[in-house]
Amino acid sequence: MKPFAYHQPHQIPDAARLLTSVADSKLVAGGMTLIPTLKQRLASPPALVDLSRLGSLKGITDDGTTITIGAMTPHAVVAASKVVLTRIPGLAALASMIGDPAVRSRGTIGGSVANNDPAADYPAGVLGLGATIVTNTREIAADKFFLGLFETALEPGEIITAIRFPVPLKAGYAKFKAPASRYALVGVFVAKFAGGVRVAVTGAGPGVFRVPPMEEALSENFDPSAIAAIRIDAEGLTSDIHAEADYRAHLVTVMAKRAVDAALG
């Protein structure tokens, strides 16, 4: 790693100011992606702004129709949270499948969402539930937040403070993981609301995306059989050493069926 300055602000405005005061400075939450990136010298920021001392970014609150999870809440806390296990068990299940126990101790929901790795789990949950990304300056709907490969709607100096999830009637997540990294080769999050069903896919393409034909079919009949015949186009999906695009396309249907099964629990 190249040397960098290290800031540990206690207030969000201080963090935002530090982030923009020196060009190319980076935020560090749990560091589960950033630290490996620094070690490989894929990035060499002049300064890191550590969000861990911002107490207001931690914790989970039940607001009745929504659940709000602070950006610095680690995956292990979400996975074990009584509130999440009771109100959105599919989201707790997703958190319990991320990485390994050591990653879940450190990695945070805000970090995962801000990084928007195309194979990360949380973007599927956030988009699948139609969550709202709350930042220090505004609120962004999930549908407008994830823009593609590692790209989000966040502006320079903008810091995610929390994610607000509407509580669904049912929700489930299923993933086919790459055995070594435990990232999603394909992961599908399915959520049923009074107004319809949302289906979000991670791992398959350059960014998380929804599958409208599956959403329509599941809104009619929330059962795995409703989507068994729906195939998604492999065009534009990812081909790499782990899997070809047509295999990933096939897995989307398989994982979507399993996610519905999980939601029906």
Place this chain on the structure above:
Amino acid sequence: MQISFTLNGRPTIVDVEPATLVAELLREQLHLTGTHIGCDTSQCGACVVHLDGLPVKSCTLLAPALDGATLLTIEGLQGAPGSNRMHPMQEAFREHHGLQCGFCTPGMLMTAVALATEKPDLTEADVRHGLEGNICRCTGYQNIIVSVMAGAAAMSAAKGE
């Protein structure tokens, strides 16, 4: 920068560069070489330590994160204080042949102790899921699983005494 933390029960103050990894700090500056660096890419788990009671990979942890925290390394793992005995999980690994070359063992033990502390009645499925971040190239894992189950049972029994 100066950081102060509790290391295996002792107050510790060190000067570090912010870009220092905890695994480096432990091994090269504090000479605690029980924490192993296997892959150095946060995959193998040989470097697992407990930060405020939680298992973390010290090769993917910046030293500033230690400031004000409590760190437990393999050197701090022990049986009942004053007993001069190994930790029940270590005893279980010896009894059930849960290691061959031993390189991964410090990380396996730290992960196993964290698992058993979080959930005393571990099932075999829990252990397999919980050890996903720890790689062993010798044993084929079977004896490690057996050891962790036995160690967890011994920890529960010791707690009940």
